[in-house]
Amino acid sequence: MLSRTADHLYWMSRQIERSESLARMLDAHYRHSLLPHTPDVVARDWRATLSSLDVLDPYLERHGEVRPQSAFHFLAFDRDHDGSIVSCLRQARENARAVRGTITSEMWETLNATWLDIRRYEPEAPDSDIGAFLEWVRYRAHLSRGVTLGTMLRDEAFRFTRIGTFLEGADATARMLLALARPGLPPADEPAGPDAYAWTLLLRSLSAFEVYRKVYRDAVTPWRVTELLVLRDDLPRSLHRCMNEVHENLRAVGNGQSAETERRAGALQSAFRYGRLEQLLAPGLDVFLAGFLEQGRDLGWRIAQDFLVPATTY
Amino acid sequence: MTVLPYDEMLLPDGSHRGHYRGYGDWLGRQSADRLARRRAEADSLFHRVGITFAVYGEDEGTERLIPFDVVPRILPADDWQRLEAGLRQRVRALNAFIGDVYHGQDILRAGVIPPELILCNVQYRPEMQGIDVPGGIYAHIAGIDVVRAGDGEFHVLEDNLRVPSGVSYMLENRKMMMRLFPELFARHSVAPVEHYPDVLLENLRSVAPVGVADPVVALLTPGAHNSAYFEHAFLAQQMGVELVEGQDLFVRDDAVYMRTTSGPRRVDVIYRRMDDDFIDPLAFRPDSMLGVPGLLSVYRAGRVTIANAIGTGIADDKSIYPYVPEMIRFYLDEQPLLANVPTFILRRPDDLAYTLAHLAELVVKEVHGAGGYGMLIGPAASREELAAFRERILANPEGYIAQPTLALSTCPTFVEAGLAPRHIDLRPYVLSGREITIVPGGLTRVALRAGSLVVNSSQGGGTKDTWVLER
Incomplete structure (x- = not known):
């Protein structure tokens, strides 16, 4: 297969996986935030998460101090931050589009639909709901993986998606x-x-x-x-x-x-x-x-x- | 325009033409509500599947749907047979012409076409002079734009011989119609079109360089930002060939290879979806990042086939179009079965004078233009637009042709206000290889604005499914 195709497939699956992982991390924070905490404990946890993702510095550059709301936005919705959930899903869809002739139609349609539907959850959306959003991201990742496993020929292209995942x-x-x-x-x-x-x-x-x-x-x-x-x-x-x-x-x-x-x-x-x-x-x-x-x-x-x-x- | 345009479905007395009778009965029983729901369903499916195109001049990456109309354009079997015969004849002559231009130039020496029209044309590629191509075929894939004028007769409006697009919509529109209205297909024997990708692949393999037993075909795209990218990906997938960009190919030892995860792989036939100018930065535009350095030298050595061939633009140039009927007589010794639209060639002083005197009635086109850009539609233009265009013509008369404003045929179309007639054209796809194949029908484009004659998707046109009835 084309090297470029393998590259797109590899990154496509990495980015799907990453969007899910981010959703899982943010979900842990979200649940944690429902417990009584002092503000410095909350800030410490966010700091640990941001630095475990190697994005503490870029975050501080943009937002100055660690605050739950801006940290959440940075990791979930920030379109200018390549490591946000929204950016990952956009890049996964762009990669899929570049190889839509190689993946199955159902894989492409799944990723395309994910991208089209994400608007419903963005903070500006009227019925934006954090918990529902994070769950949705996880289920879209389940769906992407399931469609891949359920429809894709077990050839080299499949192998590269697995390596990325x-x-x-x-x-x-x-x-x-x-x-x-x-x-x-x-x-x-x-x-x-x-x-x-x-x-x-x-x-x-x-x-x-x-x-x-x-x-x-x-x-x-x-x-x-x-x-x-x-x-x-x-x-x-x-x-x-x-x-x-x-x-x-x-x-x-x-x-x-x-x-x-x-x-x-x-x-x-x-x-x-x-x-x-x-x-x-x-x-x-x-x-x-x-x-x-x-x-x-x-x-x-x-x-x-x-x-x-x-x-x-x- | 006093002549009432030919309506594809209705006779002047309002009753249905024979081939629309069955459909008309069915349509009469559908509520506007159901049609509207079906159309909304089609839109959402097209979005989900990502059948979109990019519009030039808008933000990079902007994707839009081409509006799809749920009312099909139906052609009866005998109309199609006449049309098909005419298309075969025309494309045979066009291929013979391109071969002649790049070899003996008999047609120029016979005085049928003025030599300067060819030799000074930017679409003429001297690099192709004397080069033999497999089977003598240059335009492997031709999209011939056909309209019905006032009397219902077919006329050829344009020959698209470089990288004609739109065939994916022909296929997707059929799929959509079968999904939305399966009952209609049970009641009509509509000639199938689904085998187009198979025929295309077979056609491409049949023009591989001599001696290649099992040719490898690849589809060369400018990339995901091209307006027709969906079609490139779609056709590559349907044919089961690699979709490559310029960076995926390289030339070594007089052969073209793809870069793959297991090393270089030889490519024998390149179905390219980019213009000559971009295909090889060493031979044409040096700033092209899209092409393959050295491709032309391999091509000239006959070690790879490029489809369509380099230099076919010489035959789809609008300054050459008026001579196609002459080509048919010259090369085939036959009378043209399909008429051209009468055309004024503005490099001729008489034609120029007439055109300037009747600008408000005519359609004026740039000879090298495509996609409906650089065109004046006299009856629809304001006084300022007419004046501005007059200046442009006077500054460069060779750059333009003019045609009477045709009363393009209309077909009922489902618009906001309900069913209303809209002007349409038809682009059948003619495949030339070992033989000529035409999948019945083609792409019907429809001008969605009332009265508009511009069907181009880049200018707000839509599409319809096209049915050729088998009986």
């Missing part, structure tokens, strides 16, 4: 964990004092709360939540599970120059498969996650070099 999924899970990590420390293995509710919310916003109960049948502890989200290979959004998918799909599309990229993805996957959580987290949860995010970036860059823009090097 899972690389982005792993990235999002790592960032959501990072927002709760304490510098230099592994997560505690006891019911988590003042942050307890935040860890529960993290599970809920990843649709993993019920799974947690089923697996552990015990109180929520940061250690177990981390174990679940990092090592379980049967939890759809865990790092382990996502890397399995990235590695498998990379192998399926491998070409003459991608051996090193496959090796790195495989090494990362093996670390989750055979590694011990004690070892992985020894330097601190934040250090581990920062390292993982860096390796994810490296994979993304290498995939681009090997498949998406080799264009200029022939």
